[in-house]
């Protein structure tokens with residue numbers, strides 16, 4: 001429905017993602033095989049990635065007010081309605097964890113306007129975590145102002161609120177992607193400090209690692225690498241939504257040089273260095289990379 005309040009559309013979009021989450025989870029067994037070809041980021045694609053992507057496109061296309069669907073698995077956005085709201089999805093973040101049976105998730109970013117969009121255009125963001133139980137973490141509202149809540153996703157796809165999430169004052173965990181020899185020297189020096197203070201928690205799925213930071217406090221990053229100065233994670237589908245959620249939960253995000261939400265959107269699959277967590281840890285990172 002064109003012209004509907006973007007935040008109301010966002011709530012419908014989050015409900016739609018929760019509604020199909022049990023079906024995504026139930027469809028994972030038997031879809032661990034790699035398909036031919038690559039996604040727009042040049043990564044191999046699992047049958048589970050395509051399965052989740054198709055389910056989410058259908059569900060979000062039926063959500064009132066959603067006009068555009070975009071996915072990490074597709075080269076271009078898809079028109080799914082006459083609304084002005086665009087939804088960008090990483091259907092299965094960390095899908096390589098499927099074979100090892102480790103947690104993974106669905107990441108959703110709801111933008112008021114066309115894609116690619118700035119993080120400042122977000123009206124909501126959330127993720128479903130396929131862990132020991134299926135949960136959703138989500139916020140609806142202006143960046144930096146929305147409350148972040150955790151929900152239990154029931155077998156019927158309903159959402160039962162478990163409570164608000166706010167970053168603990170005292171950090172406990174850290175996790176950084178990329179290979180140590182590929183870290184720039186200034187980032188490696190920062191990690192040398194942090195690893196003396198916190199416990200390593202890195203599981204290969206951004207959304208599961210960010211969930212640890214939200215629960216226990218700390219810092220997660222996939223930094224700029226010597227071999228990849230823009231890092232690995234995608235701004236539209238990964239960087240912006242986790243920056244929105246962590247900043248709304250009382251933390252900070254940074255490319256290494258300011259909030260991820262301020263990065264100019266230049267392409268649907270553009271990559272960005274991602275660091276999110278407690279403000280003091282992010283501020284120390286920026287000082288180390290200055």
Ligand code: P6P
Nearest residue numbers: 093094095177178204205206207
């Ligand atoms: P690596 C998953 O493929 C992903 O996009 C993120 O979820 C995760 O943080 C990162 O890549 C893991 O990358 O290089 O550790 O396998």
